[in-house]
Amino acid sequence: MTTLLEVSGVSVSFDGFRAINNLSVQFAEAELRAIIGPNGAGKTTFMDVVTGKTKPDEGRVIWGEKNISLLGMSESEIAMEGIGRKFQKPTVFEDQTVRQNLAMALKNPRGPFAVLWHKRTKANGARIEAIAEQIGLTAQLTRIAGELSHGQKQWLEIGMLLAQEPRLLLVDEPAAGMSVEEREKTTNILREAAKTRAVVVVEHDMEFVRRLGCKVTVLHEGSVLAEGSLDHVTRNQKVIDVYLGRGHA
């Protein structure tokens, strides 16, 4: 498997406290990965480092086949490299329809060829339909986004991120506040999306992680404590001691 993102020996300190401590972790192209760990383990800080929001004190963050360092890049440059991030709270344009939200998110090829505009609009229409189907919102395309349920808003935002065609999608606690059916649908959307890109999901809900059925990385005190299948990591005594024993099983 080709490595898409390599985080190597990364440390981040806040006022002398090491939130990320010599962290090394890799992600392959087109893989689904769950990141779990107790509160304060460094999961959010890890995503902040990858997206350029937080600059590490040490270490390397290497991206893509050209082995580009993300460390010297701004957040917007990193986003343009193809790294998308879904925060926990859905942020869609509430007063716009689902279709308009997706249309705004679509990555249009920028160029001076105005004659191609019509063609492009047609192609965009097809892309919107395809994404709507992928996120299960085909029947909601003409609805105002503000009227959608919490789960539907989350899917719409995932769709808006997919419209940008990211090569890596970071998703923060997608299952929070969702019903059982919504969670199931969310797992399917993420699993499907991960067939063509890397999808990294930070999640506390172990049932949801089990449904994802993917490799799991357990973070603790800013480093990787265990990695492997969910069964493998949940059998690890250290994982049981620091995480599962605290009611996350």
Ligand SMILES: Nc1ncnc2c1ncn2[C@@H]1O[C@H](COP(=O)(O)OP(=O)(O)OP(=O)(O)O)[C@@H](O)[C@H]1O
């Ligand atoms: N800007 C900051 N200033 C000071 N300390 C911070 C800052 N950001 C994070 N921390 C600390 O770094 C540690 C790691 O935090 P982080 O939010 O990355 O953990 P987490 O695994 O995402 O936790 P949770 O599961 O609660 O979201 C915590 O102890 C947190 O208090």
